[in-house]
Amino acid sequence: MALVLRVTWAIVLQGMVGSLVMLPSKEGEPMTTTMTGADALMTMRACHSRLVDEVQARVAALRKTVATDGSYSAQAAELASFLFDEVLPHAAAEELTVYRSASSRSALAPALKEMAEEHRRLASLAQALAGASDGPGALLAAEQVSALLEGHLDREDGQLLARLYDEGRVDLPQLVIDVRYATNRIRSEPAAGAEGPFGSAWVPRSPRREAVHKRAATSA
Numbered sequence: 001m002a003l004v005l006r007v008t009w010a011i012v013l014q015g016m017v018g019s020l021v022m023l024p025s026k027e028g029e030p031m032t033t034t035m036t037g038a039d040a041l042m043t044m045r046a047c048h049s050r051l052v053d054e055v056q057a058r059v060a061a062l063r064k065t066v067a068t069d070g071s072y073s074a075q076a077a078e079l080a081s082f083l084f085d086e087v088l089p090h091a092a093a094e095e096l097t098v099y100r101s102a103s104s105r106s107a108l109a110p111a112l113k114e115m116a117e118e119h120r121r122l123a124s125l126a127q128a129l130a131g132a133s134d135g136p137g138a139l140l141a142a143e144q145v146s147a148l149l150e151g152h153l154d155r156e157d158g159q160l161l162a163r164l165y166d167e168g169r170v171d172l173p174q175l176v177i178d179v180r181y182a183t184n185r186i187r188s189e190p191a192a193g194a195e196g197p198f199g200s201a202w203v204p205r206s207p208r209r210e211a212v213h214k215r216a217a218t219s220a
Helices: 010-014 037-069 073-102 106-130 135-167 172-188 190-195 207-219
Strands: 003-005 033-035
Touching: 033 037, 037 073, 037 135, 037 172, 073 106, 073 135, 073 172, 073 190, 106 135, 135 172, 172 190
Parallel strands: none
Antiparallel strands: 003 033
């Protein structure tokens, strides 16, 4: 199944994270690209790969500063912000879209439940990281996040997305779009995550975004 999208292959490289960039044609109109199910699968996996790389880079920076002089605050805050602003909204968006599409398959039910529980474990670790009072505590939470996220996304790629692609009954290109829009919605409205098949508003609000909102409210 193919879907004509007015997007560039930047979406394949960035996945559902980051800005969606339009490429003008010679006439000034966006160029159209046909995205197949295989393209959509590659896009989703590229997104997951980028999330893992971004987290691991931030964990490495935290590890280096803790080992060098014991400092941790700036690097821990940077990683926590990435988790709150990117990883957790993406995870909740997947529950609203991909997991919901797969929930009718009884064979996938145990895996979906376990992966949803891993999302909540990631949220708990992100909060532990944000609240860490010393370098070793922050690094422990960060290392746990990195290991859990990598294993979790490997499972999603291999057990969930590959299964949906092989079955051919789910419109994967449309899910790429749905995840993208749901991610943006949850960034600004974390409680929307409760609309997924597993319920409960489990996505914490981003401390960085909360600070921005408080400053805006104070100056208003």
